[in-house]
Amino acid sequence: MTSTPTNPGWRIQLAIHRAVRRDISRLSAALTDGGDVHADAVRAYWAVTAAQLHHHHELEDTVFSPLMRERLGDRVETLLTRNSHQHEVMAATMDEFDSALAASDITAAGTALARMQRAVEAHLAAEEADVLPLIPEAFTPDDIAYFQAESAKTNTASDFLPWMLDDAPDEDLAFFTATMPPPVLAQLESDWMPKRCRTIEALHLTGSVVAV
Numbered sequence: 001m002t003s004t005p006t007n008p009g010w011r012i013q014l015a016i017h018r019a020v021r022r023d024i025s026r027l028s029a030a031l032t033d034g035g036d037v038h039a040d041a042v043r044a045y046w047a048v049t050a051a052q053l054h055h056h057h058e059l060e061d062t063v064f065s066p067l068m069r070e071r072l073g074d075r076v077e078t079l080l081t082r083n084s085h086q087h088e089v090m091a092a093t094m095d096e097f098d099s100a101l102a103a104s105d106i107t108a109a110g111t112a113l114a115r116m117q118r119a120v121e122a123h124l125a126a127e128e129a130d131v132l133p134l135i136p137e138a139f140t141p142d143d144i145a146y147f148q149a150e151s152a153k154t155n156t157a158s159d160f161l162p163w164m165l166d167d168a169p170d171e172d173l174a175f176f177t178a179t180m181p182p183p184v185l186a187q188l189e190s191d192w193m194p195k196r197c198r199t200i201e202a203l204h205l206t207g208s209v210v211a212v
Helices: 008-032 039-102 106-130 132-138 141-154 157-165 170-177 182-203
Strands: none
Touching (some): 008 106, 008 141, 008 157, 039 106, 039 132, 039 157, 039 182, 106 132, 157 170, 157 182
16 A cells, blocks of 8 residues: 555545455454454454445445546546446455355355455555545545545444544544544544444454354
8 A cells, every 4th residue: 555645535545445454354364363253243343344345435436436527537437437346346245245244154254255355455456556646636625525524424423433543553543633623532532442442352252153
Protein backbone atom coordinates (compact mmCIF):
# COMPACT_ATOMS: atom_id res chain seq x y z
CA MET A 1 0.00 0.00 0.00
CA THR A 2 1.27 3.48 -0.78
CA SER A 3 2.32 5.87 1.96
CA THR A 4 -0.49 7.99 3.35
CA PRO A 5 -0.89 11.25 1.39
CA THR A 6 -1.99 14.52 2.90
CA ASN A 7 -5.18 14.83 0.81
CA PRO A 8 -8.02 14.00 3.25
CA GLY A 9 -10.16 12.06 0.76
CA TRP A 10 -7.24 9.92 -0.31
CA ARG A 11 -6.18 9.45 3.30
CA ILE A 12 -9.63 8.27 4.39
CA GLN A 13 -9.74 5.73 1.56
CA LEU A 14 -6.33 4.33 2.50
CA ALA A 15 -7.34 4.11 6.16
CA ILE A 16 -10.38 2.05 5.17
CA HIS A 17 -8.22 -0.17 2.96
CA ARG A 18 -5.83 -0.72 5.85
CA ALA A 19 -8.72 -1.77 8.10
CA VAL A 20 -10.02 -4.25 5.52
CA ARG A 21 -6.59 -5.83 5.10
CA ARG A 22 -6.18 -6.00 8.89
CA ASP A 23 -9.48 -7.80 9.36
CA ILE A 24 -8.86 -10.36 6.65
CA SER A 25 -5.41 -11.03 8.06
CA ARG A 26 -6.87 -11.57 11.54
CA LEU A 27 -9.57 -13.89 10.22
CA SER A 28 -7.00 -15.86 8.27
CA ALA A 29 -4.83 -16.23 11.36
CA ALA A 30 -7.82 -17.33 13.44
CA LEU A 31 -8.69 -20.06 10.94
CA THR A 32 -5.19 -21.28 10.09
CA ASP A 33 -2.84 -20.71 13.04
CA GLY A 34 -3.49 -24.14 14.52
CA GLY A 35 -5.43 -22.89 17.52
CA ASP A 36 -9.05 -23.62 18.24
CA VAL A 37 -11.44 -20.76 17.62
CA HIS A 38 -15.12 -20.69 18.47
CA ALA A 39 -17.09 -20.34 15.26
CA ASP A 40 -19.42 -17.80 16.85
CA ALA A 41 -16.50 -15.47 17.57
CA VAL A 42 -15.35 -15.66 13.95
CA ARG A 43 -18.88 -14.99 12.68
CA ALA A 44 -19.28 -11.98 15.01
CA TYR A 45 -15.97 -10.47 13.94
CA TRP A 46 -16.67 -11.10 10.26
CA ALA A 47 -20.14 -9.56 10.48
CA VAL A 48 -18.59 -6.18 11.31
CA THR A 49 -16.05 -6.45 8.49
CA ALA A 50 -18.69 -7.50 5.97
CA ALA A 51 -21.03 -4.66 6.93
CA GLN A 52 -18.25 -2.11 6.51
CA LEU A 53 -17.11 -3.53 3.16
CA HIS A 54 -20.62 -3.62 1.73
CA HIS A 55 -21.28 -0.08 2.91
CA HIS A 56 -18.01 1.19 1.48
CA HIS A 57 -18.58 -0.36 -1.92
CA GLU A 58 -22.17 0.83 -2.13
CA LEU A 59 -21.03 4.37 -1.36
CA GLU A 60 -18.34 4.14 -4.03
CA ASP A 61 -20.74 2.80 -6.66
CA THR A 62 -23.60 5.22 -5.93
CA VAL A 63 -21.89 8.45 -4.77
CA PHE A 64 -18.13 8.51 -5.31
CA SER A 65 -17.89 7.02 -8.82
CA PRO A 66 -20.77 8.96 -10.41
CA LEU A 67 -19.25 12.25 -9.27
CA MET A 68 -15.79 11.25 -10.47
CA ARG A 69 -17.30 10.37 -13.86
CA GLU A 70 -19.00 13.75 -13.96
CA ARG A 71 -15.77 15.58 -13.11
CA LEU A 72 -13.23 13.61 -15.15
CA GLY A 73 -15.33 12.15 -17.97
CA ASP A 74 -14.33 9.34 -20.31
CA ARG A 75 -10.77 9.12 -19.00
CA VAL A 76 -12.02 7.30 -15.88
CA GLU A 77 -14.79 5.19 -17.41
CA THR A 78 -12.66 2.07 -17.82
CA LEU A 79 -11.22 2.38 -14.32
CA LEU A 80 -14.56 2.84 -12.61
CA THR A 81 -16.24 0.08 -14.62
CA ARG A 82 -13.42 -2.23 -13.53
CA ASN A 83 -13.93 -1.14 -9.91
CA SER A 84 -17.63 -1.91 -10.05
CA HIS A 85 -16.95 -5.36 -11.51
CA GLN A 86 -14.38 -6.05 -8.81
CA HIS A 87 -16.95 -5.12 -6.18
CA GLU A 88 -19.26 -7.79 -7.62
CA VAL A 89 -16.49 -10.40 -7.57
CA MET A 90 -15.66 -9.53 -3.98
CA ALA A 91 -19.31 -9.72 -2.96
CA ALA A 92 -19.54 -13.23 -4.41
CA THR A 93 -16.49 -14.38 -2.45
CA MET A 94 -17.89 -12.77 0.68
CA ASP A 95 -21.14 -14.70 0.23
CA GLU A 96 -19.15 -17.92 -0.13
CA PHE A 97 -17.31 -17.19 3.12
CA ASP A 98 -20.63 -16.37 4.83
CA SER A 99 -22.08 -19.71 3.75
CA ALA A 100 -19.11 -21.67 5.02
CA LEU A 101 -19.21 -19.90 8.38
CA ALA A 102 -22.96 -20.41 8.67
CA ALA A 103 -22.38 -24.14 8.22
CA SER A 104 -19.45 -24.08 10.68
CA ASP A 105 -17.35 -25.68 7.94
CA ILE A 106 -13.96 -24.32 8.94
CA THR A 107 -12.09 -26.04 6.13
CA ALA A 108 -14.41 -24.55 3.52
CA ALA A 109 -14.28 -21.20 5.32
CA GLY A 110 -10.50 -21.17 5.10
CA THR A 111 -10.62 -21.91 1.38
CA ALA A 112 -13.29 -19.26 0.79
CA LEU A 113 -11.37 -16.70 2.84
CA ALA A 114 -8.22 -17.26 0.78
CA ARG A 115 -10.22 -16.72 -2.40
CA MET A 116 -11.79 -13.58 -0.95
CA GLN A 117 -8.41 -12.26 0.18
CA ARG A 118 -7.06 -12.56 -3.36
CA ALA A 119 -10.07 -10.73 -4.78
CA VAL A 120 -9.91 -8.00 -2.15
CA GLU A 121 -6.18 -7.42 -2.54
CA ALA A 122 -6.44 -7.28 -6.33
CA HIS A 123 -9.11 -4.60 -6.04
CA LEU A 124 -7.43 -2.53 -3.34
CA ALA A 125 -4.08 -2.57 -5.12
CA ALA A 126 -5.63 -1.55 -8.44
CA GLU A 127 -7.69 1.22 -6.86
CA GLU A 128 -4.68 2.56 -4.97
CA ALA A 129 -2.61 2.56 -8.15
CA ASP A 130 -4.90 4.44 -10.51
CA VAL A 131 -8.13 5.71 -8.90
CA LEU A 132 -7.17 7.17 -5.53
CA PRO A 133 -4.44 9.38 -7.06
CA LEU A 134 -7.22 11.13 -9.00
CA ILE A 135 -9.03 12.24 -5.83
CA PRO A 136 -7.20 15.58 -5.46
CA GLU A 137 -8.05 16.45 -9.06
CA ALA A 138 -11.64 15.24 -9.00
CA PHE A 139 -12.94 16.37 -5.61
CA THR A 140 -12.97 19.53 -3.51
CA PRO A 141 -12.93 19.62 0.31
CA ASP A 142 -16.68 20.21 0.13
CA ASP A 143 -17.04 17.01 -1.90
CA ILE A 144 -15.14 15.05 0.74
CA ALA A 145 -17.38 16.48 3.45
CA TYR A 146 -20.40 15.48 1.35
CA PHE A 147 -19.12 11.91 1.02
CA GLN A 148 -18.63 11.71 4.77
CA ALA A 149 -22.13 13.04 5.42
CA GLU A 150 -23.66 10.55 2.98
CA SER A 151 -21.70 7.72 4.57
CA ALA A 152 -22.82 8.68 8.06
CA LYS A 153 -26.48 8.37 7.08
CA THR A 154 -26.19 4.57 7.03
CA ASN A 155 -22.93 3.95 8.90
CA THR A 156 -22.90 5.61 12.31
CA ALA A 157 -19.78 6.91 14.01
CA SER A 158 -20.16 4.26 16.71
CA ASP A 159 -19.87 1.56 14.03
CA PHE A 160 -17.35 3.14 11.68
CA LEU A 161 -14.80 4.88 13.91
CA PRO A 162 -13.80 2.00 16.22
CA TRP A 163 -13.60 -0.34 13.23
CA MET A 164 -11.40 1.98 11.18
CA LEU A 165 -9.18 3.19 14.05
CA ASP A 166 -8.57 -0.22 15.62
CA ASP A 167 -4.79 -0.79 15.39
CA ALA A 168 -4.39 2.37 13.30
CA PRO A 169 -0.95 3.98 13.03
CA ASP A 170 -0.35 7.08 15.12
CA GLU A 171 -0.59 9.39 12.11
CA ASP A 172 -4.08 8.13 11.30
CA LEU A 173 -5.21 8.41 14.92
CA ALA A 174 -3.96 11.98 15.02
CA PHE A 175 -5.60 12.85 11.71
CA PHE A 176 -9.04 11.49 12.59
CA THR A 177 -9.18 12.62 16.22
CA ALA A 178 -7.73 16.13 15.73
CA THR A 179 -11.07 17.65 14.71
CA MET A 180 -13.33 15.17 16.46
CA PRO A 181 -15.93 16.82 18.73
CA PRO A 182 -15.02 16.19 22.39
CA PRO A 183 -18.21 14.19 23.14
CA VAL A 184 -17.51 11.88 20.19
CA LEU A 185 -13.88 11.42 21.23
CA ALA A 186 -15.00 10.64 24.78
CA GLN A 187 -17.46 8.03 23.48
CA LEU A 188 -14.79 6.53 21.25
CA GLU A 189 -12.35 6.15 24.12
CA SER A 190 -14.75 5.09 26.88
CA ASP A 191 -17.28 2.94 25.03
CA TRP A 192 -16.78 2.23 21.33
CA MET A 193 -13.13 1.15 21.37
CA PRO A 194 -13.50 -1.07 24.46
CA LYS A 195 -16.39 -2.87 22.72
CA ARG A 196 -14.21 -3.32 19.64
CA CYS A 197 -11.41 -4.70 21.80
CA ARG A 198 -13.76 -7.30 23.27
CA THR A 199 -14.70 -8.43 19.76
CA ILE A 200 -11.02 -8.81 18.89
CA GLU A 201 -10.28 -10.72 22.07
CA ALA A 202 -13.19 -13.08 21.40
CA LEU A 203 -11.62 -13.99 18.06
CA HIS A 204 -8.75 -15.59 19.95
CA LEU A 205 -10.81 -17.60 22.43
CA THR A 206 -9.64 -21.16 22.94
CA GLY A 207 -12.01 -24.08 22.61
CA SER A 208 -13.31 -26.29 19.85
CA VAL A 209 -14.97 -24.80 16.80
CA VAL A 210 -18.58 -25.81 17.13
CA ALA A 211 -21.86 -25.07 15.42
CA VAL A 212 -24.07 -22.87 17.60
